[in-house]
Amino acid sequence: MRFITEPSKQIPVILEADLCVIGGSCTGVFAAVQAARRGLSCCIVEKQNCFGGVATAGMVNVWHSLYSADGRQQVIGGLTEEMERRLIDRGARVENTASAGLRFNSEHLKIELDRLVQEHRIHPFLHTRYAGVTAENNCVQAVFIENKDGRGAIRARFFIDATGDGDLCRDLRLKSYQYPQLQPPSTVFLLNGTTPRERCDLGKLIAEHGKEFSLIDDWGWFGDVPGLPGISMRADNHVFGVDCSVAEQLTQAEIEGRRQADAFVRLLQKYADPSYELIALAQHIGIRDTRHYHTAFRANAHDLLTGRRYPDAVLNGTYRIDIHHQQDNGITFQYLDGQTVTYYGKTEACIQSNWREEQGLTGPPATYYQLPFSVLVGDFKNLIAAGRMLNADEDAFGALRVMVNLNQLGEAAGVAAAICLDTGRPLQQIDGCAVRALLNKTGSRIV
Numbered sequence: 001m002r003f004i005t006e007p008s009k010q011i012p013v014i015l016e017a018d019l020c021v022i023g024g025s026c027t028g029v030f031a032a033v034q035a036a037r038r039g040l041s042c043c044i045v046e047k048q049n050c051f052g053g054v055a056t057a058g059m060v061n062v063w064h065s066l067y068s069a070d071g072r073q074q075v076i077g078g079l080t081e082e083m084e085r086r087l088i089d090r091g092a093r094v095e096n097t098a099s100a101g102l103r104f105n106s107e108h109l110k111i112e113l114d115r116l117v118q119e120h121r122i123h124p125f126l127h128t129r130y131a132g133v134t135a136e137n138n139c140v141q142a143v144f145i146e147n148k149d150g151r152g153a154i155r156a157r158f159f160i161d162a163t164g165d166g167d168l169c170r171d172l173r174l175k176s177y178q179y180p181q182l183q184p185p186s187t188v189f190l191l192n193g194t195t196p197r198e199r200c201d202l203g204k205l206i207a208e209h210g211k212e213f214s215l216i217d218d219w220g221w222f223g224d225v226p227g228l229p230g231i232s233m234r235a236d237n238h239v240f241g242v243d244c245s246v247a248e249q250l251t252q253a254e255i256e257g258r259r260q261a262d263a264f265v266r267l268l269q270k271y272a273d274p275s276y277e278l279i280a281l282a283q284h285i286g287i288r289d290t291r292h293y294h295t296a297f298r299a300n301a302h303d304l305l306t307g308r309r310y311p312d313a314v315l316n317g318t319y320r321i322d323i324h325h326q327q328d329n330g331i332t333f334q335y336l337d338g339q340t341v342t343y344y345g346k347t348e349a350c351i352q353s354n355w356r357e358e359q360g361l362t363g364p365p366a367t368y369y370q371l372p373f374s375v376l377v378g379d380f381k382n383l384i385a386a387g388r389m390l391n392a393d394e395d396a397f398g399a400l401r402v403m404v405n406l407n408q409l410g411e412a413a414g415v416a417a418a419i420c421l422d423t424g425r426p427l428q429q430i431d432g433c434a435v436r437a438l439l440n441k442t443g444s445r446i447v
């Protein structure tokens, strides 16, 4: 590789804050809101034009159930529940069922997140990319950002990396790992026209004509967008064999994801109904999995599925293990009640088993799981990574990666930042039980 030397230059400090959050999905926004409610001055750096991450720019409009697996107890609250109320109060249609969870229109979430950020006097930086970091003695001092004004620095007393991939952790050379098989990304899009069985059998159509459009019979899901009858949100494609934390592969994935969406619509137009139309493509491909960073606790599937409890729990979860295969067109679900199902393609051929019976487990199954605070504690004194870069084995990650879970980790990170700055203690010395208690005081339901 050839190199060129960039002349050194002085970078203006454009903001000094108590907390700087990098990445403005709900994980990042909820972290900043929790910290702001405890008196911290906060900013959020987001490279897209809106907050919300995959839930808005990625068009994924589903937050899974806030209830225990038996539907009897609400175990997730906090800002996720608050946001649901805010969406309803502003007249947005939200579908909510104890079993399936919340479905909303991502455009309303964009607007409500803007309002939430403004109400809490959080300094927003949109169209602004995190571009570098400076640190000393395991303490982050400042981050560099780039936007229309050029390059600037933000100094803060605490930092939260909510970039999904963990870009700040990468630049600090923190220890990371990847699974041998990354869960593949998908390009979400909106389709004018639903595809109920009576109009077209998708699996059959793709089996018969997919080759003509270079499409395989891939597993996938789709759903409604509340308030938009006749329009479906499609997530039934995958780009296989790419690592979206690598720039060139991310570029290829974006182009291939859009090609698949277009090919799918053209197949429907030709062989099902000419009135089908592509309405909108997500601003970016939806990334499921890239890097993970070591912390004091690594989540594992056994403890998760058997519902182990922790005194310093900061997350309650009920979502099943959900793994999109890299090597074939399959997806495996593992439920708390023991059921394991793998589907291959849209043909709905599936293989079933029961992991509880296989492990000889008897007695009532767990109805929800937890994670302890130490899952957020790494080596740096004033840095937390919150989001899908979390420390978990492959199966546990399959369950934890969904937004109702990551929203809670964001909130816990914001509360922990406030405790660190209030007490003057490094992250490693704060009490996870205190984080839990503060979260519960403000609407979380970590029982």
Ligand SMILES: Cc1cc2nc3c(=O)[nH]c(=O)nc-3n(C[C@H](O)[C@H](O)[C@H](O)COP(=O)(O)OP(=O)(O)OC[C@H]3O[C@@H](n4cnc5c(N)ncnc54)[C@H](O)[C@@H]3O)c2cc1C
Pocket: 022, 023, 024, 025, 026, 027, 028, 045, 046, 047, 048, 051, 052, 053, 054, 055, 060, 061, 062, 063, 064, 128, 129, 130, 131, 162, 163, 164, 165, 167, 185, 186, 187, 188, 235, 285, 286, 287, 288, 386, 387, 388, 389, 401, 402, 403, 404, 406
């Ligand atoms: C197709 C698909 C369908 C899914 N379906 C569901 C579902 O139905 N329900 C569910 O709960 N979960 C679902 N998931 C999983 C879930 O959406 C993700 O795991 C989750 O959104 C990850 O959250 P995050 O906050 O870690 O990252 P993200 O939501 O990706 O947020 C990261 C944010 O950081 C910003 N960012 C990144 N790098 C930089 C940088 N250098 N500078 C500034 N900003 C930066 C990004 O723009 C983004 O806003 C799905 C995922 C995919 C891909």
